[in-house]
Amino acid sequence: MEGKKLIVTIGRQYGSGGGEIGKRLAERLGIQCYDKEILRMDSRESGLKESYFHMADERAGNKLLYKIISSLIPEQGAPSFGSDLVSADNLFRFQSEVIRKLAAAESCVIIGRCADYVLEDWEGLVRIFLYADMDARVARIREKKYYPEGEEQKNIRRIDKERRDYHRYYTGRSWEDVENYDLMINTAKLGPEGTVDMILDYLKGRGMIG
DSSP states (O other): OOSSOOEEEEEEOTTSOHHHHHHHHHHHHTSEEESTHHHHHHHHHHOOOHHHHHHHTTOOSOHHHHHHOTTOOOOOSOOOOSTTTTSHHHHHHHHHHHHHHHHHHSOEEEESTTHHHHTTTOTTEEEEEEEOOHHHHHHHHHHHTOSOTTOHHHHHHHHHHHHHHHHHHHHSSOTTOGGGOSEEEEHHHHHHHHHHHHHHHHHHHTTSOO
16 A cells, blocks of 8 residues: 555454454454554563463453542553553553554554554554444454354453453543444444445545555
């Protein structure tokens, strides 16, 4: 893709197809899509085992601290190599640093991980949130056979709560608040390809792609 840089961040409810849609969108745009690859980059950046980042991936840090002073968010500065090296907050700082480096280097699609907040006010940023009806999400997760049949909805609600808490903890904002995004789409109504088409139409309407 030629011209100005384009950074698309995708927040997504679990089971809404965000990962697949992000990859398809990136392919159509001819740019990179970053999802769990960011965890491997974090690991190389910090010298830490990748497993530490998976443990902290899209889960809130100190829940008790969050409950006591929910108006405060962790400092967004450089990551520490001190005694708090593997704390959830420090892992978030490593991750944020990687996200900023990716956005500075190239046009790309970034899935989750509060990228909409980390890259706030960046030129060329488009923030998208994908959601879907519960029945559609259950069907999608059931098809992937991630959980025993009948337990899909319970796990969807659990992972949504983890993502909601994570976003609130690190940004001080509500995950599903319309003010956090430029475009929100119900993927159950359009399917993956229809959702990609809608995003592309939106980007064209804003003059961000030809």
